[in-house]
Amino acid sequence: MRKDVRSGCPINLSLEIFGDRWTLLVLRDVMFGGARHFRELLGGPERISSNILADRLAVLVDGGLLTRSGDPAHKQKVTYSLTERAIQLVPVFAQLSAWGVRHLPVGDEFAARAGVLDRGGPRLWEEFMDELREVHLGEGARLRPRPKGRTVRDRMETAYEAALG
Structure with a gap:
């Protein structure tokens, strides 16, 4: 078990990844809204700030719930995709x-x-x-x-x- 985790409880471990509203809302927008790019996610109805969005995307990528790849249609864009864990x-x-x-x-x-x-x-x-x-x-x-x-x-x-x- 990681040293920075307080408990091996499955609920606690899950909340370590997606235990705040913004993380779940980012997943919601990718899953149900079809958002795949930073700007699309930034435009959600709850008005997430860009610094919080960047942090939550990094948490989701690090947690294995999203992948990040270059967008072949636009060299400066990044595309986020759900992983099987997120699905x-x-x-x-x-x-x-x-x-x-x-x-x-x-x-x-x-x-x-x-x-x-x-x-x-x-x-x-x-x-x-x-x-x-x-x-x-x-x-x-x-x-x-x-x-x-x-x-x-x-x-x-x-x-x-x-x-x-």
């Missing part, structure tokens, strides 16, 4: 969202998006995880055959836009 957090985010919808004053548009994952349950979470694997880990990373119809992200966005009216 496996989809059920955690789905449950956290469902809890928030049940117990907090969540906006209708966000409740609609969360509702797609909540109603779809573990089968839909797996489908979304496969979509993320394809986007972030490469074409061959999909574990199951692609279901017919729209992607999970498309369904979440349609629900979001419908709730906006």
Whole structure:
């Protein structure tokens, strides 16, 4: 065990990586919002400052939840991608969202998006995880055959836009 960790408890060790709101929100924006670049992440609705964003991205890369690579389309840009470790957090985010919808004053548009994952349950979470694997880990990373119809992200966005009216 690392010397700077106070406990071997799995909850403590997990919180050492993503135990603050900004880290989880950065992961949310990459996972659900499709953000892949620093500027896209900086423009999120919570208005993270650039120094905090840079720090959280470094923590996520060091923690093995994101990878960082040069963007072939723009030499000065860096692209962030989810790792398998991060993709496996989809059920955690789905449950956290469902809890928030049940117990907090969540906006209708966000409740609609969360509702797609909540109603779809573990089968839909797996489908979304496969979509993320394809986007972030490469074409061959999909574990199951692609279901017919729209992607999970498309369904979440349609629900979001419908709730906006």
